[in-house]
Amino acid sequence: MREPKGCRGFIVRFVGQSDTKPARVRIWDTRNNVGVYLSYNYHGTASEQAQEHLESLGISVDGIMPTQAGLFLISENFDIKLTKAVNNG
Numbered sequence: 001m002r003e004p005k006g007c008r009g010f011i012v013r014f015v016g017q018s019d020t021k022p023a024r025v026r027i028w029d030t031r032n033n034v035g036v037y038l039s040y041n042y043h044g045t046a047s048e049q050a051q052e053h054l055e056s057l058g059i060s061v062d063g064i065m066p067t068q069a070g071l072f073l074i075s076e077n078f079d080i081k082l083t084k085a086v087n088n089g
Contacts, residue, residue, distance in 0.1 A: 007062070008078055010054065013070035014046040025049050026070075029082040036084040047071045057083065 063074035
């Protein structure tokens with residue numbers, strides 16, 4: 001039997017606009033129990049925007065699974081922290 005790989009999960013949800021805030025994309029890191037909100041860019045879907053953001057940070061997306069809580073993105077990367085800003089240095 002093959003040994004299963006450990007994975008890190010991110011829950012992605014679209015958050016509609018309110019009276020005080022614009023539409024946003026929420027990415028929640030289930031391993032580290034932290035999340036970020038990104039302004040929704042209206043180019044593609046929330047999951048595409050979340051995947052682009054994670055990959056811009058160096059976090060590869062190795063799988064996608066729909067859930068009742070939102071879309072679940074799966075990564076084998078455990079090293080890079082989820083942040084809102086892209087680290088260019």
